[in-house]
Amino acid sequence: MNQDYIIPNEWSIIEEGFNDSRIKSSESLFSIGNGAMGQRANFEEKYSGETFQGSYIAGVYYPDKTRVGWWKNGYPEYFAKVLNAPNWIGINIFINDVQLDLHTCKKVVNFRRELNMKEGWLSRSFEATLLNDITVRVETKRFLSIDLDEVGAIEYSVTPITSNAEITFQPYLDSGIHNEDSNWDDQFWNTTNVSSNGNQAFIEAHTMKTNFHTCTFMESTLLLNNEIQNISPKVESSDTNVSFYYPAHVKANQTFTIHKFGGYVVDRNHAANQLVTAAKNTLKLALDLGFDRLLEQQKEAWANIWEMADITIDGDVKAQQGIRFNIMQLNHTYLGKDARLNIGPKGFTGEKYGGSTYWDTEAYCLPFYMATKNQEVAKSLLTYRYNQLDKAIENAASLGFKNGAALYPMVTMNGEECHNEWEITFEEIHRNGAIAFAIFNYYRYTNDYSYIPEKGLEVLIGIARFWHQRVNFSEDKQKYVMLGVTGPNEYENNINNNWYTNYIAKWCIDYALESIEKVKDEYTSDFKRIVEKVNISEAELSSWKKVADNMYFPYSEKHQVFLQQDGFLDKELITVENLDKSQRPINQKWSWDRILRSPYIKQADVLQGFYFFEDHFSTEELERHFDFYEPFTVHESSLSPCVHSIQAAKLGRMDQAYTFYLRTSRLDLDDYNKEVEEGLHITSMAGTWMSIVEGFGGMRIEDGSLSFTPQIPKQWKGYSFKVNFRNQVLKVIVNQGKTHFEVDGDKELHIKVNGEKITISPNNLVTV
Amino acid sequence: MNQDYIIPNEWSIIEEGFNDSRIKSSESLFSIGNGAMGQRANFEEKYSGETFQGSYIAGVYYPDKTRVGWWKNGYPEYFAKVLNAPNWIGINIFINDVQLDLHTCKKVVNFRRELNMKEGWLSRSFEATLLNDITVRVETKRFLSIDLDEVGAIEYSVTPITSNAEITFQPYLDSGIHNEDSNWDDQFWNTTNVSSNGNQAFIEAHTMKTNFHTCTFMESTLLLNNEIQNISPKVESSDTNVSFYYPAHVKANQTFTIHKFGGYVVDRNHAANQLVTAAKNTLKLALDLGFDRLLEQQKEAWANIWEMADITIDGDVKAQQGIRFNIMQLNHTYLGKDARLNIGPKGFTGEKYGGSTYWDTEAYCLPFYMATKNQEVAKSLLTYRYNQLDKAIENAASLGFKNGAALYPMVTMNGEECHNEWEITFEEIHRNGAIAFAIFNYYRYTNDYSYIPEKGLEVLIGIARFWHQRVNFSEDKQKYVMLGVTGPNEYENNINNNWYTNYIAKWCIDYALESIEKVKDEYTSDFKRIVEKVNISEAELSSWKKVADNMYFPYSEKHQVFLQQDGFLDKELITVENLDKSQRPINQKWSWDRILRSPYIKQADVLQGFYFFEDHFSTEELERHFDFYEPFTVHESSLSPCVHSIQAAKLGRMDQAYTFYLRTSRLDLDDYNKEVEEGLHITSMAGTWMSIVEGFGGMRIEDGSLSFTPQIPKQWKGYSFKVNFRNQVLKVIVNQGKTHFEVDGDKELHIKVNGEKITISPNNLVTV
Structure with a gap:
């Protein structure tokens, strides 16, 4: 399903021609969002073909009961799932009582879809001949307002071409929706109230278990040839649905248009019992502006985003389109207005992976947000983790750690671990390191130290305590070793002395010690508060230091490289180049044990350490490690090529750097992994930005x-x-x-x- | 829930006093079986309290769709589940229209249950006062015939004590049963026909997906004070149930008795469309004998079993009871009549673990059956694996192995893998070694070489091919290494160079080479047939030899011991003695990662190798390894103490040997692991036998x-x-x-x- 249907264009994603088999892919690629909500590019009108319906509200999730083969102590009971929310975009269209449905039309021509990246809207146009032989021209435009981020607006116009027609718009709200990714086919939403008032309608519903209260709302205005029409709608409603019928006699070549405003208000921002009032206020703001003015504001908002974040590429339209697509989708996902939100790996474009926060945020996304927004946005990302420190301490305690040691979850929505494979959940603990590194990186970039005494130091202490307890002293090696981990290369599990993990663990302890000293000297009252809270002593610090000073790092004298893990040199070291192409990608072709004992690396591992800690090593050392490890790297993670691109560029290998860059910049647009229909790879898009800024x-x-x-x-x-x-x-x-x-x-x-x-x-x- | 209610007795398991909370435990402990079927000691009459209903037919299973968190290539799609079969023991009892149900009776006194091990029957007696204030005395006896192994018989007698009563027996068959251990709440049985004829009834049902056809049947005779009564029953039937009502006016102190005969005929032994006829034939055989004569036959059959298999212990009633309980349950599970059957870890006493065959069969059960039956029984166990060789080759192929390499499944019913944790399914490959070792062990014990040219050599070749491909040459070590395995100690996963696995792999190759030579020399025509079939060449054999001769074995010069795996000495080597008791058992107290990086050993690992290959090592070497590894062993597998007991005895440490023996001999009777209600640990019972015969x-x-x-x-x-x-x-x-x-x-x-x-x-x- 490699795609080549997206038309190259500097500022737009464009699809021409209607093709049933592309619907789900395009639904992903043309997704829109505004940081507070987002949605796949589902059609407004009925579509009976294959489709993946998705509309998502930031921070609203469902704790789906974990499904495992064999339960292990410490597994989380629930997996927080990104939740398909009630549908507010729906508009059924009837032409002389025949429903418009592109899947069943006799003919669809001049189909065109455009996601205008510059101005932040999605449009669609086509001519369809229905089963009753009436041909209509349809034009739609839709956007989620950046400024009024609880609201979206749709303009939907129908023009009968061949004859007069009775056209009915039936805008509706529907909370009877389901999630594709559900373990037990639970009902995720409980609808408590469906109401309407004039042209407005509201559905109040809350998520089961998590009890997030929401109100989904809509209000429409109708126009015939741009003249506002007052049509008293017939109202239909059920337990989970409400709709209005707006019929009109439309002459041939007249245009009947609906402006539908809709969206969500949630109890994160409003009192749970005032959501209908809040929705009415929001609708009033939007309706007072009207569709056109709201769209103008949207263009201005996106102009401001691009003003800071744009990357231009001259002489390569596809590359230009690719990088802007990445930057746009990152901005769809997260705008940094709310420290309770974070950057899900699929953003608002699909359900896979559940949870909103991985180490991707700190390792890959933070640099983009630091450089393209003001520093408050990056600070919000750090604060998110600070706010979840207690949960990270609880999480570590459930695994047997003590004394305030913190292990941040691999995947989370609210600070609790969601993931449930022991080799990841319990062992891919290097994520703790990236969270500490982000604090360092934020200060390095912004020169704003205030975050550390205010919040960051407590995080650093919790993380240092974790590493200090996680190692053990090897009598055999006379060093501290770290057994049973999974490094960034998830193609090795339960390995001993992953160099990257050991290195970042030592660094975390050193950085915590250094930060404690600095805060003690320069932020006395903060220090006093923290010491009282976390109860740290000189004896504890010197015990940390002993670990940091005596950490074991596997090293090969023969190859003069740090070893990815203790057993790496026992592997059958056949490079990727010499691996039969029919065996690729190995994660689809090989059983897990074969992958694990192979030398193949999913994404930068030792090299991730060389990326974070570049200035700890000489360029010669980087080159030696790059030349040793990259030939074994299969780059089967979307997060892999960017780090390698940056390092190849640093080594002056621009051809190789560019090759890596190409793998990341149009990963989704060209659907490299044949899975774009499940949603986009949002976090790796930040890696594309890094490849240009830090790499080239x-x-x-x-x-x-x-x-x-x-x-x-x-x-x-x-x-x-x-x-x-x-x-x-x-x-x-x-x-x-x-x-x-x-x-x-x-x-x-x-x-x-x-x-x-x-x-x-x-x-x-x-x-x- | 440690039990102390089983009354010590040399030849019987006895429970006195009725206790609701013990029902499920006793249902396990009083289980009966005859190799072809088995059942938990569920009551015949209705019981509305907590109960775990289970009746099982050997070889009849259901492929339950696998449930995993994250699917990995190579996982089996189905897990073969031991299947709860239609109920044939049920007899509802009505006393003046009030149903007998011990859970709701006003009073139950003189409750006594006995499993007579010497004669092979289960009895129960009690006096119950019903809600209508009538008190009845009940006596029951039940057995599954060893001779007619499709049939079981029940004698159920009711004597009203306080007054005359109208007593109705309602014997029934019921196929509307469910499995406790079901992943998706599938319906496992499809009932196709429910019929009756006079006092006989039949339910034909087949398993979904696997399509095992069965007919469950019953026929009853009635007696009043031992006089046969001709009562024309009222018949009631539904889609999945058929029952007869036998009412009688019974005077105070008269005894109304039902002899119910029932059981299963299956299409493994009869044509699928002739099952009712087969059932009628079986019923005729049983009815012609009658309950008393069938019981006499049962006593004779068990006398024959004990004649060969009995172990007497003088001076310790509990030990005597324990060992006989183990021997009896092994004989309930497997009698060696049918090479299509095997020894499930829970036998016919529960559903947990699914599948019937683990490496337990070869490693632990074979010696018991070799010594206490004729050699055909042991040969049947070997033949079972020979018959599944093609599936083992398919299984290996699905993991990327070639050229007839065979990997036997970790758990199976029909040769296909059922297990689905990658660290076990794909990596606990030493099971292959035990299967080869059993061939060697059979020949060593019986001196019957014929099995090897006829069948065994093909198995040995498939296994040798697997090991040959599974290792890789380590440039670093200049030896063949085996990466990413799980040894017998399942508390380490994905380790490198597990000594036991490497050792048995080398041994398998050497033994295959030696066997090829011998068959070539002494069984020419067999050799020709095999060479043609498996296409083996001198070049291949010499490549095997290179691997066997250059296998890597991790060894510690300092400790003068072979290392369990490459990283063992990096662990924090705190002995079990120095581990806080509150942390035990670690498999209930610790998260999996903590267990994995600990030095704690679940069951014999290096020492398992010393057990199998005892004569490859000196007693001093055994002692050194025993003293090194046993102190880290937590014995949290039921298979652990027996090997250690044997080795402690060999080292002259009889106190320690006896302590280990005690842990195994009454594991279930004393419910050490507080789980006996789920079923018994059948395969480890053979280890108890070994502890006495090979140990003491x-x-x-x-x-x-x-x-x-x-x-x-x-x-x-x-x-x-x-x-x-x-x-x-x-x-x-x-x-x-x-x-x-x-x-x-x-x-x-x-x-x-x-x-x-x-x-x-x-x-x-x-x-x-």
Whole structure:
């Protein structure tokens, strides 16, 4: 199902021609969102063909009872599932009593779908000949408002072409929906009230078990040839559905239009018993503006997003389309307005993976949000983990850890672990390291230390305590070892002394110790508060230090590389190049044991450590490790190519860097893994951004300043990106042979380019 | 729920006093079986309290769709479940229209249950006062015929004590039953016909998916004070149930009795469309004999079983009761009449574990059956695996192995793998070794080589091919290594170079090579047939030899022991003695990762190798390994204590040997693991037998002869056992200070006792 139907365009995702078999893929690719909600590009009108209906509300989930073969102590009882929410986009269309349904139409021509990335809307147009031989032209436009983020708007126009027709719009709300990804076919929603009032309707429903209260709402206005029509609707309702019938006699080539406004209000933002009132207020704001003005606001909001986040690529339309698609989808998923939300791996485009938060957030997404938003957004991501520290401590306690040791969950919605494979849940513990590293990274980038004494230090202490208890002293090695872990390379399980995990564990302890010292010296009252809360002593700290100073790191003298784990050199070391292509991807072709004993690496593992801690190693060391490990790497995780692309670029191997870049930038648009119909790979999209900015642009923070080593793939004429560095916005334009820098505002900015210090004056293009 | 209610008795399991909370435990403990079917000791009459209904037919199973959290390539789609079969024992009892139900009776006194091990029957007696204040005395006796193994018989007598009463027996058949252990609440049985004829009734039903056809049947006769009554029954039937009403006016102290005969005929033994006829034939055989004569036959059959299999223990009633209970339950489960059947870990006493065949059969049960039955029984167990060789080859192929490599399943009913945890299914591959070892062991014990050229060699070749492909050459170690396995100690997963697995792999290859040579030389036509079938070449054999000769065995110079696996010495080596008791059993107290990285051993692992290959090592080596590993062993498998008991005895540590013995002999009777209500631990019962015969008795085969090193626990006055060795029956009687040997028949027998050669003349007691 490799796709080639998306038409290359710099600012839009475009599909032309109607094709039943693409519906589910396109539903994913044309998804829209506004950080507070999102939805797959399901049709408004009835569609009886194969479809995957999905509309999602940020932070609203269902704890689906875990299904396992053999239960193990410590498994979570529930898996938090992203929840398909009540449908508010639905509009049934009747043409002389025949229902419009593209699956059953006699003919569909001129079908076109466009997701306009620049302005933030989705449109569709087609001409359909119905079973009654009437041909209509349909045009729709839909968006989820960035500004009024509880509301979305639809413009749906029908023009009979061949004859006059009685056309009825039946906009509806429906809470009788189901989740594709349900373990026990539970009912996820309990609908408590269905009501209507004039042209408005409301469904109040709460999730079972989690008890998230929501009100789904709608209000419509009707237009005939752009003239507002007052049509008193017939109302139909059931326990889980309410709809209005708006009929009109429409002459040939007249256009009947509905503007439907709808969306969700939730008890995270309003009192649970005031949701209908809140919905009415929201509708009033939207209706007062009207569809066109709301759309104008939308364009402005997206202009602001692009103003900071855009990357231009000159000379390669598909690459340009790919990177903007990634940036757009990241902004659909998370805008950083609410520290209770996070970045789900499928965003609002599907249900797979459940839960909203993986280590992807810290390891892959944080740099994007730090550079393309203000620093409060990145801080919100850190605060999310701080707010869940107690749960992480509970989680560790359930696994036998003590004294405030914190193990953050592999997958979570509310801080509780959702995942239930022992080799991941209990053993892929390096996630703790990424969470600590994000605190370091935030400070390094923003120079805002305040987060650490206020919140971050407690997180660092909990994490350090975990590592300190998780190792044991090996009499044999006379070192501290870490047994039974799964590293970032999930193609090895229950291994001993994963270098990456041991390294980041040591680093976490060292960084916690260093932070304790600094907070003790410089933030006395914070320190006092924290010591009282977490009850830390000098004896405990020196015990930590002993572990950090005596951590074991597997190393091969022969190959002069750190070993991914103790047993790596016993493997049959056949490189991927020498592996029969018919065996790829191994995660679809091989049984799990065969994968585990093979040398094949799913995603950067030792190299992930070299990425995080680049300045701990020389370029020669990086090169040696890259040359040792990359040839065994199958990149079967969407998170794999970006790190390798950045490192290849650093090693001056631009061809290889570009090859890796291509694998990530259009992963979903070209459906590499033949699974895009399940939803998009949101978190890896941030890796694409990193590949350009950190890889090709070579952006780093050195001694508190930005530094660059700009390179450009030979396939491109040029590219540009912007970064918000400590509240100064720097634009970087890289062409073949030269790079331009430009800084907004009124302060100069000192940067390094290829090792040389350069000062950029405000609004003054500097070329290197 | 540690039990102390079973009354010590040499030949019976006895419970006195009625106690609601013990019902499920007693249902397990008083289970009966005859190799072809078996059942929990459910009451015949209605019981509305907590109960676990179970009646099982050998070889009849249901492939329950696998339930896993995250599917992995190679997992079996179905898990073969032992299947609760239609109920034929049920007899509703009405006393003046009030139904007898011990859960609702006003009073139950003189309740007594007895499982008579000597004669093979289960009885129950009590006096119950019903809600209508009538008191009745009830006596029941039930057995499953060893001779007519499709039939069971029940005698159920009711005597009103306080007044005359109208008593109705309502014997019934019911196929509307369910399985406790069902993944998806599937319906397991499809009932196709319910019929009756006079006093006979039949339910034809087949299992869903597997399509095993069965006919459940019954016929009853009625007696009043032992006088046969001709009562024309009222018949009631539904889609899944048929019952007869036999009412009688019974005077106070008269006894109304029903003899109910029932059971199953199955299409493994009869044509599927002739099952009712087969059932009628079976009923005729049983009815012609009548209850009393059938019971006499039962006593004779059990006398024959005990004649060969009995172990007496003098001076310890509980130990005597324990060992006989184990021997009886093994005989309930498997009698060796049918090579299509095998020994399920719970026998016919519960549903847990699904599947009938584990490596327990070869590693633990074979010695018991070799010594207490004729050699055909042991041969049947070997043949079972031969018949499933093709499936084992398919199974290996599904995991990427080629060229006829065979991997036997971890759990199976029909040769297909049923288990679905990757660390077991794909990695606990040492099971292959036990299957090869059983072939060697059978020949060593019986001196019957014929099995190898006829069947065994093909199995050995398939297994050798598997090991040959499963290792890889480690450039680093310059040896063949085996990565990613789970050894007998299931508390370590995905380890490298498990010594036991590597050792048995090498042994399998060597033994296959040796067997090929011998068959080639001595069984030319068999060899020709096999070579043609499996297409083996000299080149292949020499490649095997290279692997066997260069296998890697982890060894600690410091401790002078083979290491359980590569990483063992990195563990925190705290002995079990120094582990807080509150942490035990660790499989209930600890999360899986903690167990995995701990040094704690579930059951013999390195020591299992020392058990199988005892004569490859010196006693000093055994002692060193025993002293190294046993202190880390938590014995949380029922299969653990027996091997340790045997080895402790060999090391002259009789106190320790006896302590281990106690853990196994009354494991179920005393409900050590608080789970006996789920069923009994059948396969470990054979280990108890081994503890006495191989442990205390020190029986071995040396140079084709029996040898003994008899010892006796100081708590016992004496013990005796018999073994059938190459068709000669030797009785061994060990007392404090001396041992007697006696051989049946007319041939003398040469044995070794404490290293000295002794000749036992027929029927002549020899004392040493």
